[in-house]
Amino acid sequence: MKKYDIKTTDKETLKKWYHLMSLGRAIDDKAPSYLLQSLGWSFHAPYAGHDAIQLAVGQTFKQGEDHLFPYYRDLLTALSAGMTAEEIILNGISKATDPTSGGRHMSNHFAKKELNIHNVSSATATQALHAAGLARGLVSYKKPGVVFCSFGEASTSEGYVYEAINGASTERLPVIFIIQDNGYGISVPKHEQTANRRVADNFIGFKNLKIFYCNGKDVFDSMNAVAAAREYSATTGNPSIVQANCVRIGSHSNSDKQTLYRDENELAYVKAADPLDKFRRMLIRYKRLTEEEVKQIEEEVKIELKAANRKALAAPDPTPESIFDFVLPDAYQPQKYVDGIHHLTGEKITLVTAINQTLKAEFRHNPDTFLWGQDVANKEKGGVFNVTKGLQQEFGSLRVFNAPIAEDYIVGTANGMSRLDPKIRIVIEGAEFADYFWPAVEQYVETTHEYWRNNGQFVPNITLRLASGGYIGGGLYHSQTIEGALATLPGARIVYPSFADDAAGLLRTSMRSEGFTLFLEPKAQYNSEPASTVVPEDFEVPFGKARIRRPGTDLSIITYGNTTHLSLSVAEQIFRETGESIEVIDLRSLIPLDKETLFESVKKTGKVLVVHEDKVFGGFGGEIAAIIASELFQYLDAPVKRVGSTFTPVGFHKNLEQAILPNENRIYDAAKDLLNY
Amino acid sequence: MEKIGIFYSIDAVKTATVAQEIIEALGKDNVEIVSVEQAWKEDFEKYNNIIIGVSTWFDGELPTYWDELIPELSDANLKNKRIAIFGLGDQLNYPENFADGVGILAEKLTGSGAKLTGFTSPEGYKFEYSKALKGNQFQGLIIDVENQNNQTKKRIKDWVKTLEFK
Numbered sequence A: 001m002k003k004y005d006i007k008t009t010d011k012e013t014l015k016k017w018y019h020l021m022s023l024g025r026a027i028d029d030k031a032p033s034y035l036l037q038s039l040g041w042s043f044h045a046p047y048a049g050h051d052a053i054q055l056a057v058g059q060t061f062k063q064g065e066d067h068l069f070p071y072y073r074d075l076l077t078a079l080s081a082g083m084t085a086e087e088i089i090l091n092g093i094s095k096a097t098d099p100t101s102g103g104r105h106m107s108n109h110f111a112k113k114e115l116n117i118h119n120v121s122s123a124t125a126t127q128a129l130h131a132a133g134l135a136r137g138l139v140s141y142k143k144p145g146v147v148f149c150s151f152g153e154a155s156t157s158e159g160y161v162y163e164a165i166n167g168a169s170t171e172r173l174p175v176i177f178i179i180q181d182n183g184y185g186i187s188v189p190k191h192e193q194t195a196n197r198r199v200a201d202n203f204i205g206f207k208n209l210k211i212f213y214c215n216g217k218d219v220f221d222s223m224n225a226v227a228a229a230r231e232y233s234a235t236t237g238n239p240s241i242v243q244a245n246c247v248r249i250g251s252h253s254n255s256d257k258q259t260l261y262r263d264e265n266e267l268a269y270v271k272a273a274d275p276l277d278k279f280r281r282m283l284i285r286y287k288r289l290t291e292e293e294v295k296q297i298e299e300e301v302k303i304e305l306k307a308a309n310r311k312a313l314a315a316p317d318p319t320p321e322s323i324f325d326f327v328l329p330d331a332y333q334p335q336k337y338v339d340g341i342h343h344l345t346g347e348k349i350t351l352v353t354a355i356n357q358t359l360k361a362e363f364r365h366n367p368d369t370f371l372w373g374q375d376v377a378n379k380e381k382g383g384v385f386n387v388t389k390g391l392q393q394e395f396g397s398l399r400v401f402n403a404p405i406a407e408d409y410i411v412g413t414a415n416g417m418s419r420l421d422p423k424i425r426i427v428i429e430g431a432e433f434a435d436y437f438w439p440a441v442e443q444y445v446e447t448t449h450e451y452w453r454n455n456g457q458f459v460p461n462i463t464l465r466l467a468s469g470g471y472i473g474g475g476l477y478h479s480q481t482i483e484g485a486l487a488t489l490p491g492a493r494i495v496y497p498s499f500a501d502d503a504a505g506l507l508r509t510s511m512r513s514e515g516f517t518l519f520l521e522p523k524a525q526y527n528s529e530p531a532s533t534v535v536p537e538d539f540e541v542p543f544g545k546a547r548i549r550r551p552g553t554d555l556s557i558i559t560y561g562n563t564t565h566l567s568l569s570v571a572e573q574i575f576r577e578t579g580e581s582i583e584v585i586d587l588r589s590l591i592p593l594d595k596e597t598l599f600e601s602v603k604k605t606g607k608v609l610v611v612h613e614d615k616v617f618g619g620f621g622g623e624i625a626a627i628i629a630s631e632l633f634q635y636l637d638a639p640v641k642r643v644g645s646t647f648t649p650v651g652f653h654k655n656l657e658q659a660i661l662p663n664e665n666r667i668y669d670a671a672k673d674l675l676n677y
Numbered sequence B: 001m002e003k004i005g006i007f008y009s010i011d012a013v014k015t016a017t018v019a020q021e022i023i024e025a026l027g028k029d030n031v032e033i034v035s036v037e038q039a040w041k042e043d044f045e046k047y048n049n050i051i052i053g054v055s056t057w058f059d060g061e062l063p064t065y066w067d068e069l070i071p072e073l074s075d076a077n078l079k080n081k082r083i084a085i086f087g088l089g090d091q092l093n094y095p096e097n098f099a100d101g102v103g104i105l106a107e108k109l110t111g112s113g114a115k116l117t118g119f120t121s122p123e124g125y126k127f128e129y130s131k132a133l134k135g136n137q138f139q140g141l142i143i144d145v146e147n148q149n150n151q152t153k154k155r156i157k158d159w160v161k162t163l164e165f166k
């Protein structure tokens, strides 16, 4: 027996639905007029033709329990789920009080944190990964509710949609993926996206997943399908898909012109299938509402929209001064080791042991910690480099577990799960080797945007660990260090310790801080003698504090990671040969950067050599050199020099690797050049 | 023979054109046209012989004017009524849902007690799947004006001869 139909659904419900649908459509129809008056809403993707499915998702969404990830066409979904007309317009015209983002994010991206209507990217369907992550959080914390995640059919071509659905199927996560199928991805007809007309059929083989099909233009069919999907996912904990057949009555967005690729005949069919007209006709034909009652609702909507519009127009605009707010949240501030330096003596431990012990200590300290990645936990195996050894045995498989070979999924689900509760801290091994991280860069970008984009309402609390760099004869994909590329993206801290104690201290700070930290580990040093140090049990290193590993007066070497050790031995060698004294500064943090320590050193020595393992061309050292050249020019006695890799991939044969990566000879020559300048 | 009520949308140009040819083949005087947009339960109950015209839209859906009638038809008493369905579809562009509308209505109408007549052979059509098929027969006449319009006249002529009306 179908739950909803035109004959039996109660009148008040029908009125509420018609009201929501009319109000949504009135806003949708009005949106272009804001642009015409230069008031904003310069991105508008009209939803007309998706009315019934959107109404149904919003009505089925259980406030206070469920979570919703809408997409840019989900105006009515957001309204139906509880946002007000005024809030929708505030987003449309990018006001400072826009609940999505305070005008930071594109228009037509509707969110409201208090309602668990999540802020999503405009990169199509990336929210699928967040939805899976959030559902994992619901399962972990044994919370009721489901996660709705909506997107268009063309977006399912994205690989990460498959990652999300595979993950939800494997982990048995209560996510309802709503596929709103209007037949087009902008101008591309769906037969050019995938072979099945019903894209949901591509997922038929996924276990635990149930697919529901509905006419997304029919209110009752959509309500019944979404209700059935919610029932299935809520009671079994499994994922489902609702494939809703819609039509796109308008162009893709205001920057598209559909008459360039759709003929009059087709557009006539589409118009005839208008879901709002259909619902209105049925209300009257089946004598559920009179013409007068329907008209009264339409009049109410006009008045309501007018009032909402007036209020929204009066709202303040965002100010230019606010741009630096919410790039990164305040970090945890160490109390005992304020500069991240200790003087403990005793037994040294390796870098890998230091990380492993700190992870365990933090997991004991905070029960809301989680860790996942590839190969991180199977009996005695704890990561490709044993960094996570013993964690799953001690903390259980709910907190420490393996992820599929899907780097984007690893990162995206961390972002999603973070949304459940600000107390959660997640450590992910983003890839087995830093070079394998590239498939996840899309989610990396997304995570760096998050806090800023939602105007400080939510921040993903993630420590992203990556075993980085070469000197192990690893060849391509096993030798790269990727901080140069990632440092161009605001919204993440980047740390790169070279010693065991700094690794422990920075990891602890990362795991206690709010926000997103990229934690790069020089894997060649995991078990090396030079990187081994004494590590105080409670050691902490603040972000943005470099460490002078060797004081000196004649030349400053600024470095981090593997090359810290090379630079230290060059400094020692030169000192023994000539007595010249080189200061070696280990940056430890790239973002934030400790300009104070660098500047003090440069003012003292007047000469700078920047050394890192990454390529000289385009590497992070270029930024350091530029800062020094532009801000400390008057203190310099020589040009700023740089040593790093050649502008090539890292070769496998040791002759090649040696020719490519920086070594002591190259650092020595550059240092001598500068000392003799 | 009793009068035949023929139900279709007068605004659906292609369906209406095919309907006109069927009416001619049956003889104008034997047939009364009922516009689906205005039709209600009583209009169906009035006739013992009924012809229904339905095309297929949007990956196997009924045109909205038929879809809107479904709840009403579910309650109609169509016992002992003879109903023949003709449907338009495009086998080249929609081979996965070729003329599904015919199948959807056939199921609803038989569910309300009607007896269907005018089944045809799928020979000569090329498609992957169709809800119109039951066993090895279409549950009505399938017309593809987009791809096989040259056969439309003959298909209609042959079909009307097979209709078992009272």
Ligand SMILES: Cc1cc2nc3c(=O)[nH]c(=O)nc-3n(C[C@H](O)[C@H](O)[C@H](O)COP(=O)(O)O)c2cc1C
Binding pocket: A265, A266, A269, B012, B013, B014, B015, B016, B055, B056, B057, B058, B059, B060, B061, B063, B088, B089, B090, B091, B094, B097, B098, B099, B100, B145, B146
């Ligand atoms: C948007 C659209 C979707 C269609 N979907 C189907 C379909 O799923 N199956 C099918 O057999 N024909 C489909 N057709 C083809 C129509 O049924 C065919 O063009 C028919 O002649 C239309 O008749 P009408 O205009 O009288 O409704 C579709 C046509 C359009 C324009």
Ligand SMILES: Cc1ncc(C[n+]2csc(CCOP(=O)(O)OP(=O)(O)O)c2C)c(N)n1
Binding pocket: A045, A073, A122, A123, A124, A151, A152, A153, A154, A155, A156, A180, A182, A184, A185, A186, A252
């Ligand atoms: C990752 C990414 N690639 C491309 C785009 C540009 N783009 C925006 S919407 C869109 C079409 C999406 O179509 P569909 O998923 O079917 O949803 P619809 O817009 O039709 O509702 C494209 C290609 C984007 N936003 N993100």
